[in-house]
Amino acid sequence: MPICRICKKKKLSLVFNYKKNAFAGSLLKKSQIKNEKKFDLKLLYCDNCSHLQINKLVDPGLLFNNYLWETGISNSNIKLINNLVKDIKKYTNKRKKNNFFEIASNDGSCLKIIKKNFDGKIIGIDPAKKIAANANKNGIYTINKFFSAKNSQIIKSRFNLFNICIARNVIAHVQDPVDIFFGVKEIIEKDGIFILEFPHLLNIYKELQYDNVFHEHVGYHSLKSIIDICLITDMKVINVKKINSQGGSLRVFISKNKKHKVSRSVNKILIEESKIKLFNKKIWMNFNSKIKNNLNKLEKLLNNLHKKNKKISVYGASGKGQSLLQLIKNSDKIFDKVYDKSKMKQGLYTPGTHIKISNPSNIYIDKPDYIFVCTWNLIDEIVEEHKKFILNGGKFIIPFPLPKIIK
Ligand SMILES: [Zn+2]
Numbered sequence: 001m002p003i004c005r006i007c008k009k010k011k012l013s014l015v016f017n018y019k020k021n022a023f024a025g026s027l028l029k030k031s032q033i034k035n036e037k038k039f040d041l042k043l044l045y046c047d048n049c050s051h052l053q054i055n056k057l058v059d060p061g062l063l064f065n066n067y068l069w070e071t072g073i074s075n076s077n078i079k080l081i082n083n084l085v086k087d088i089k090k091y092t093n094k095r096k097k098n099n100f101f102e103i104a105s106n107d108g109s110c111l112k113i114i115k116k117n118f119d120g121k122i123i124g125i126d127p128a129k130k131i132a133a134n135a136n137k138n139g140i141y142t143i144n145k146f147f148s149a150k151n152s153q154i155i156k157s158r159f160n161l162f163n164i165c166i167a168r169n170v171i172a173h174v175q176d177p178v179d180i181f182f183g184v185k186e187i188i189e190k191d192g193i194f195i196l197e198f199p200h201l202l203n204i205y206k207e208l209q210y211d212n213v214f215h216e217h218v219g220y221h222s223l224k225s226i227i228d229i230c231l232i233t234d235m236k237v238i239n240v241k242k243i244n245s246q247g248g249s250l251r252v253f254i255s256k257n258k259k260h261k262v263s264r265s266v267n268k269i270l271i272e273e274s275k276i277k278l279f280n281k282k283i284w285m286n287f288n289s290k291i292k293n294n295l296n297k298l299e300k301l302l303n304n305l306h307k308k309n310k311k312i313s314v315y316g317a318s319g320k321g322q323s324l325l326q327l328i329k330n331s332d333k334i335f336d337k338v339y340d341k342s343k344m345k346q347g348l349y350t351p352g353t354h355i356k357i358s359n360p361s362n363i364y365i366d367k368p369d370y371i372f373v374c375t376w377n378l379i380d381e382i383v384e385e386h387k388k389f390i391l392n393g394g395k396f397i398i399p400f401p402l403p404k405i406i407k
Helices: 030-035 060-064 075-089 108-116 129-137 151-161 177-187 202-205 225-233 264-275 281-307 324-326 358-367 376-386 389-391
Strands: 012-021 039-046 052-054 100-103 122-125 162-168 190-201 238-241 250-253 314-315 335-338 370-373 395-398 405-406
Touching: 012 060, 012 370, 030 389, 039 281, 052 405, 060 314, 060 358, 075 190, 075 238, 075 358, 100 108, 100 177, 108 122, 122 151, 151 177, 162 177, 177 190, 177 225, 202 264, 202 335, 202 370, 225 238, 225 264, 238 264, 264 324, 314 358, 335 358, 358 389, 376 389, 376 395
Parallel strands: 100 122, 100 162, 162 190, 314 335, 314 370, 370 395
Antiparallel strands: 012 039, 039 052, 190 250, 238 250, 395 405
8 A cells, every 4th residue: 555755644546547657767678678567557646635646666776777868968958957057046155165966966967057157066966877977977976876864964974065955857756755855954054955846736737747647757746745845854945936847847945944034936836736726636536537538639639640641750758758658559550760869768669669769860861740749848949950840741749738730
């Protein structure tokens, strides 16, 4: 029986059953396809604290040691980091050195930009072997480990305290978010700031982003769920901002100094969350039929095109979308190829559906009629980069909130 990862109660209700799925982030070599394992995936709602999460506890080592997502790969992501730097400057002291720590620092892209802007100690931690090694090669000191309250003790004794701790797109991935908060509390100064970025549950609900649910995304957070964790760990949310990332995210600023002034934006977003009844069980029970409805429409659209012998490929081999491809019936027959900019992914096969991943430059050789965009959150960037595909008569398909063809 699974327990809620925030309140630790065993009162979880089923929102949607994704059935057996392969890990969305684990792309395969051809030889690995026959030994691929699939695991149960269910989206659950906590009757006690309203937290949304998945059921399965999968060994995080299995999930992330071979994780291939690289921060530096997307231009929009670099823009977001520059914007983060601006926000950080409101909380740092210009005359002093400011020390930074980043949890799940990935390829070091974020810390590299931080390094250009601030003077001080800069340390990252990331569990993915290959990616952490690359970051170290590029001059960003990166510990190849999972961050936890236990590891925070070792980090503190080795590096002392930090002014700013950043965790971008990581809180959704962790089995025990409360433990992460306790760890951060341990390594930041008395007036240190913990900055979190994560896809906002509000958008997942409003825009029906059910592709956000996969084994690597354990919990789906709101401002309320972050405040709930702060109450347990004796910390305080002092500011929040909406950012254009992952289909709509929040950037939350947390302090362990309880006397810190709280920005008005905190109350504003809390009101917005409660206005659409985000913590009401009924809306999540209805989410089930909304997902089924969207999936039916999508399958109908794709099957019709497939029957007309249209050549359909996919853009984006990120985790997001891989649970969607696994939900769509006959994905392996409907889709020809998956295009992705990451060189690390090219030549590999998608999890569960086993479609070959290829360099987007091949779009102009393969000439698909339609490209189904799994990384729909980057659609503007993709359209900009592939104007030529549209000019040649190609069409993009996006899945949410309603399946739509972009000409
Ligand atoms: Zn709970």
